[in-house]
Amino acid sequence: MPSFLEISPDKLNRLIGTPNTPVIVDVRTEEDFARDRRLLPGSIRRRHKDVADWCCQIAGPAVVVCQAGRKLSHGVAAYLRHAGIDAEVLEGGFEAWIRFSGAAVPEEKLPARDAQDRTVWVTRSRPKIDRIACPWLIRRFVDPSALFLFVPAADVSLVGERFGATPFDIEEVFWSHRGELCTFDVMIEEFGLASEPLSRLAAIVRGADTARPDLAPEVAGLVAASLGLSRMFNDDLEQLDAGMLLYDAFYRWCRDATGETHNWPNQKKGQ
Missing domain, CATH: 3.40.250.10 (Rhodanese-like domain)
Structure with missing residues (x-):
């Protein structure tokens, strides 16, 4: 106690x-x-x-x-x-x-930190699913102060080299898709974060990011919300801030609310 x-x-x-x-x-x-x-x-x-x-x-x-x-x-x-x-x-x-x-x-999986003690990450601009899900995972489970740089796809590698940023969700880097797994899956595995709620969320993210609606009934909802956010925000960082709330909600559903249902009352009063 x-x-x-x-x-x-x-x-x-x-x-x-x-x-x-x-x-x-x-x-x-x-x-x-x-x-x-x-x-x-x-x-x-x-x-x-x-x-x-x-x-x-x-x-x-x-x-x-x-x-x-x-x-x-x-x-x-x-x-x-x-x-x-x-x-x-x-x-x-x-x-x-x-x-x-x-x-x-594992400490060895963490990127080097900058002068403000933040891990710095870089990826392609105009994120929608994996490139919002991964920053959410990093800030909630790896480094709450993590900094994310969204740049044109052709510049990701060079920006990473010049600014000491770790590239993710692009081809031929460590933090990227592997076979049928998306980057979100890879990060959960490499960072030792596997749990039932995150595994459930990973299936939804994987289905949404790889056009596999068969993986979970919630895939279509995540796709719709993600594409809606991408139309609402021109600024990638503003979209990330909004996406943090979206993934907070999905995670809490995966952890605490999968058994809860909601039905509109269909009985008349007194019956």
């Missing part, structure tokens, strides 16, 4: 992937991190000794993670609360998260 200063792995898992995810700060020592170089989805690595230097960069409620949920995380969380930041400790730390079978992102 966690104390009022702690959050359980189960409760944190319910928050991850939603707009209400707290800032997750991994303060494991280098020795502990070397034993398992994976991270909770969306978390950032910080040195506990430098908390006075970086605490002002934490913008919202935080969850602090150390190896076992003891002195390092409680000390850092107490320091953050002193700085006016709502902070909790992950009960049992990283070890408890792994026992809980929580998703863990």
